[in-house]
Amino acid sequence: MSESAGHAEGSLAALYETVRLLTDPGQLSAGQAVLVAASALLVGAVLWSCCGRQNKVKLRAEFTPGKVYFHAAPPVKAIPCLTPFGMKLETYLRMADIPYEPMYGRSRGPKGKIPWIEYNGEAKGDSGLIIEFLNREKGVDLNQSLSEADKAVSRAFTKMVEENTYWGLVRNRWIDNFDQLQELFEVPWFVMFLLRSVRGKVKQTLWAHGIGRHDKDDLEGIIEKDLKAISRFLGAKPYLMGDEPTEVDAAVFGQLSEICWANSDSYLHRIVTVDCPNLQAYCNRIKDRYWLDWDQLTKKSKKDQ
Ligand SMILES: N[C@@H](CCC(=O)N[C@@H](CS)C(=O)NCC(=O)O)C(=O)O
Numbered sequence: 001m002s003e004s005a006g007h008a009e010g011s012l013a014a015l016y017e018t019v020r021l022l023t024d025p026g027q028l029s030a031g032q033a034v035l036v037a038a039s040a041l042l043v044g045a046v047l048w049s050c051c052g053r054q055n056k057v058k059l060r061a062e063f064t065p066g067k068v069y070f071h072a073a074p075p076v077k078a079i080p081c082l083t084p085f086g087m088k089l090e091t092y093l094r095m096a097d098i099p100y101e102p103m104y105g106r107s108r109g110p111k112g113k114i115p116w117i118e119y120n121g122e123a124k125g126d127s128g129l130i131i132e133f134l135n136r137e138k139g140v141d142l143n144q145s146l147s148e149a150d151k152a153v154s155r156a157f158t159k160m161v162e163e164n165t166y167w168g169l170v171r172n173r174w175i176d177n178f179d180q181l182q183e184l185f186e187v188p189w190f191v192m193f194l195l196r197s198v199r200g201k202v203k204q205t206l207w208a209h210g211i212g213r214h215d216k217d218d219l220e221g222i223i224e225k226d227l228k229a230i231s232r233f234l235g236a237k238p239y240l241m242g243d244e245p246t247e248v249d250a251a252v253f254g255q256l257s258e259i260c261w262a263n264s265d266s267y268l269h270r271i272v273t274v275d276c277p278n279l280q281a282y283c284n285r286i287k288d289r290y291w292l293d294w295d296q297l298t299k300k301s302k303k304d305q
Helices: 003-023 030-050 084-095 127-138 148-176 178-185 191-209 216-234 247-262 267-275 277-290 294-299
Strands: 068-072 100-104 116-119 122-125
Touching (some): 084 100, 084 127, 116 127, 148 191, 148 247, 178 191, 216 267, 247 277, 267 277
Antiparallel strands (some): 068 116
């Protein structure tokens, strides 16, 4: 018998034995029962992580067909949305002229994250996938003037800011400037105990991502290179890809707006405002064009109500 045939026969025999034990648990010794239970747990955990963890989402009982219900964190004094992906999606909705109803709260979408939307009674998560969905649904294409090469560059910048630069922002906000979160989030002091446990999870996430393994200087150097790359590519253009805004501007503004207006005491803010003033001007340009209600929204923050 060949070696591989021997392995196959051995595996089949083990499978048969497992099925026999599971279908006739009376035959199990205590040790075998523990082993079977542990294996079942392990298989369950693997299936759970392979099949994707879908968050259970509570949907509205009633909705207007074709209307976008936008779920994100509520405005605070500093900024209309304290998540860069929320700023991105809301800016895209405004650029594409798609009406929406904000649903401020802390509820998580189907992927366990914010922002997310409800549309025709269904929950959709991930800002990038939501934009693709709405482009199809509403017949929108902010990138229609771009060549295929331009689209490739846009994709690269979008992924750089969201998969790399974003983590510099997270580390700065949650680890280095944690003590400022109470004021930024406008929450009572005791909520800081809860946020401290979130901080622990953020630390684990940064470590698992890999970016959390850099010391402060290395990390700041990496993020500085990202910001300077955006600044150089933008140059004197009004928007990243030229005279008119495209999808990548929503993504980049999403991240930079947090740096400009909600991370003011940081090296990130210094780079954007002092070292790369064209980035600050770019953010002001998008804010002035699409966020005429900025002051109104941010004044509505809890402290001022
Ligand atoms: N790829 C997602 C990222 C969204 C995201 O990471 N949101 C953060 C807030 S900035 C979140 O909900 N984090 C909660 C968590 O990871 O548990 C998107 O584009 O929407």
